[in-house]
Amino acid sequence: MRVLLVEDDTSAMRGISLMLRRSAMVVDTADTGEEAGELLRHYDYDVVVLDLMLPDMSGYDVVRQMRANRNETPVLILSGLSRTQARVDGLSAGADDFLCKPFDADELVARLQAIVRRARGFSQPTLSVGALTLDLSSHEVRVGTNPVPLTGKEYAILELLTLRKGTVLTKEVFLNHLYGGLDEPEVKIIDVFICKLRKKLAQAGARDLIGTVWGRGYLLKDPASPLRLSPRAAEAPMMGAAA
Structure with a gap:
């Protein structure tokens, strides 16, 4: 499974990348929305893990641009914003799931696997x-x-x-x-x-x-x-x- 991780906090990026790689996922990283868009134009990912607070644009805008460009890659928003409206806005923008920081590594992996399964037409574990x-x-x-x-x-x-x-x-x-x-x-x-x-x-x-x-x-x-x-x-x- 190939993942694009969009996260501008270097420490968080390293930690999340390590978690995903331990589950045998291939992880590419971007620290801006612009860089994420460039990678998505050139490579085919199974899922995107996206922070909301990026230096050049919001994660909401990244998702909206993806969907406007007809990129249907599943998106899981991973954010420190825990209020209900943040989750509603993320899902309304076109994201497939929302997980609040701090989070459990096993839950993150399980959610990613479930998102990818459903996106590819597999409903079972x-x-x-x-x-x-x-x-x-x-x-x-x-x-x-x-x-x-x-x-x-x-x-x-x-x-x-x-x-x-x-x-x-x-x-x-x-x-x-x-x-x-x-x-x-x-x-x-x-x-x-x-x-x-x-x-x-x-x-x-x-x-x-x-x-x-x-x-x-x-x-x-x-x-x-x-x-x-x-x-x-x-x-x-x-x-x-x-x-």
């Missing part, structure tokens, strides 16, 4: 596609009753594919999701991860779950629905040969 289930909290993966042992990177790829089932994702998207733009390896490493992931899923009884769209990328196929490529399939062309 686990993600399910056919016989495949992923537990966002424990990172356990099963096919039916068969456990699927995955490395951290393999799990992150499968989680991203599952959250965006039916959407073609390029190798660049996977690289950015796994490494956040830092010390990224060669793009062909994604082929290696996908190959190993397919083998493990097949051994557990889920064959042909990850599809290849040649020249574009990979997607998770939903056995219950006919394959319809999302508009994201037209994103940047895929580099290199797919596995």
